[in-house]
Amino acid sequence: APVVAVVGRPNVGKSTLVNRLIGRRQAVVEDVPGVTRDRVPYDANWNGRRFTVVDTGGWEPDAKDRARAIADQAEIAVQTADVVVFVVDVTVGATDVDEAAVKMLRRSAKPVILVANKADNQTLEIEATSLWSMGLGEPYPISALHGRGSGDLLDAVLDAMPPAPPIIDGGPRGPRRVALVGRPNVGKSSLLNKLSKEERAVVDSVAGTTVDPVDSLVEMGGEVWQFVDTAGLRKRVKTASGTEYYASLRTAGAVEAAEVAVVLLDSAEPISEQDQRVLTSVVEAGRALVIAFNKWDLVDADRRYYLDKEIDRELRRLPWAIRVNISAKTGRAVDKLAPALHRALDSWEQRVSTGALNQWLTALTQATPHPVRGGRAPRLLFATQAGVAPPRFVLFTTGPFDAGYIRFIERKLREEFGYEGSPIDISVRPRK
Numbered sequence: 001a002p003v004v005a006v007v008g009r010p011n012v013g014k015s016t017l018v019n020r021l022i023g024r025r026q027a028v029v030e031d032v033p034g035v036t037r038d039r040v041p042y043d044a045n046w047n048g049r050r051f052t053v054v055d056t057g058g059w060e061p062d063a064k065d066r067a068r069a070i071a072d073q074a075e076i077a078v079q080t081a082d083v084v085v086f087v088v089d090v091t092v093g094a095t096d097v098d099e100a101a102v103k104m105l106r107r108s109a110k111p112v113i114l115v116a117n118k119a120d121n122q123t124l125e126i127e128a129t130s131l132w133s134m135g136l137g138e139p140y141p142i143s144a145l146h147g148r149g150s151g152d153l154l155d156a157v158l159d160a161m162p163p164a165p166p167i168i169d170g171g172p173r174g175p176r177r178v179a180l181v182g183r184p185n186v187g188k189s190s191l192l193n194k195l196s197k198e199e200r201a202v203v204d205s206v207a208g209t210t211v212d213p214v215d216s217l218v219e220m221g222g223e224v225w226q227f228v229d230t231a232g233l234r235k236r237v238k239t240a241s242g243t244e245y246y247a248s249l250r251t252a253g254a255v256e257a258a259e260v261a262v263v264l265l266d267s268a269e270p271i272s273e274q275d276q277r278v279l280t281s282v283v284e285a286g287r288a289l290v291i292a293f294n295k296w297d298l299v300d301a302d303r304r305y306y307l308d309k310e311i312d313r314e315l316r317r318l319p320w321a322i323r324v325n326i327s328a329k330t331g332r333a334v335d336k337l338a339p340a341l342h343r344a345l346d347s348w349e350q351r352v353s354t355g356a357l358n359q360w361l362t363a364l365t366q367a368t369p370h371p372v373r374g375g376r377a378p379r380l381l382f383a384t385q386a387g388v389a390p391p392r393f394v395l396f397t398t399g400p401f402d403a404g405y406i407r408f409i410e411r412k413l414r415e416e417f418g419y420e421g422s423p424i425d426i427s428v429r430p431r432k
């Protein structure tokens with residue numbers, strides 16, 4: 001959904017205005033000057049159009065420390081917003097701080113709607129016209145407290161939004177949740193932008209689902225996918241104080257919220273420890289995995305040779321991962337992502353019947369028994385698939401199994417039943 005950021009100095013009435021915009025009178029915390037407040041998103045709806053209102057702390061450009069952090073938050077909010085509502089207190093008029101905010105807003109090049117708040121009576125409403133001098137176009141006089149003028153304001157906000165995208169049905173269970181992760185600069189935001197543009201529809205509303213405002217809906221292969229926790233991924237945000245905001249620092253959260261992860265690697269760079277950590281976090285969270293080698297447009301014959309060796313060496317522990325070689329820049333093979341994600345998700349949710357599992361596993365463990373330990377070879381008694389997403393198997397045995405033997409069973413399970421793109425979990429319960 002489009003994002004509307006509400007910014008302004010402390011005490012100009014932002015919180016009251018946010019309450020007006022979202023149509024309830026609750027929850028929104030009042031400004032406390034100098035107290036850090038994160039950008040808080042609220043769902044709103046006007047004339048059937050859904051959008052997200054982001055409430056920010058009071059913007060004070062030259063303040064120190066905590067107030068600085070609030071200003072940073074406000075700038076991030078502006079840079080990730082589709083429309084900015086800039087609130088000025090008409091009883092005070094435009095202050096130096098307001099003028100400084102105008103500069104920041106100009107830099108952002110976002111559509112800005114100037115609100116002259118606290119225009120509680122006609123005299124103040126007329127007073128509001130003096131704010132034309134701020135150079136932000138027509139000031140909207142409103143009284144957030146009494147509700148005066150908020151309808152006109154909402155109309156203006158809607159007019160300034162990008163046009164509503166088509167509604168696409170995400171299917172009976174809603175769109176699949178994807179985490180787009182990888183170290184900084186591998187091209188996550190480039191890919192997300194590419195996907196949103198190529199397939200055109202960043203979908204606004206999907207039948208039967210609620211989409212968190214920090215997520216993005218993207219159409220791939222005629223279907224809607226929910227890319228989770230992408231706020232801040234579309235744009236690299238740099239604030240005045242030089243703080244860079246990377247969504248990639250929140251890999252763990254995105255992976256947890258997703259069903260399948262696309263781990264982006266930079267084909268032009270060696271596979272790094274940081275890449276390995278991202279891969280590990282996906283496997284440990286038990287999510288389906290697609291590895292996308294991005295920047296494939298930079299891979300020449302030479303690099304190809306070394307890359308193949310590197311992949312053999314560095315990704316040996318993940319022979320089951322699905323690989324695609326893409327370029328977010330040229331769009332190469334980006335259409336391979338959706339089928340790859342489906343294959344991984346199918347594996348992730350695959351179920352093997354207890355009968356088939358036991359028949360096959362009994363034969364396997366009889367043909368290749370566990371090595372003798374302490375004079376005996378522990379045997380399999382019974383196996384069952386205890387769950388899916390990812391597939392989890394429990395083996396009841398006469399004694400503990402070696403890690404090596406469990407790996408052998410996993411390899412054979414994969415050969416027999418697939419599981420391409422999904423981790424699988426095997427636990428052994430020795431009989432007491």
Ligand code: GDP
Binds near residue numbers: 182183187236326
């Ligand atoms: P993020 O930090 O993972 O979001 O990475 P960005 O999307 O900001 O990309 C980092 C840099 O890599 C930018 O300069 C991009 O233009 C560049 N880039 C991204 N994808 C590709 C690609 O497929 N090919 C090439 N040559 N450059 C790319």
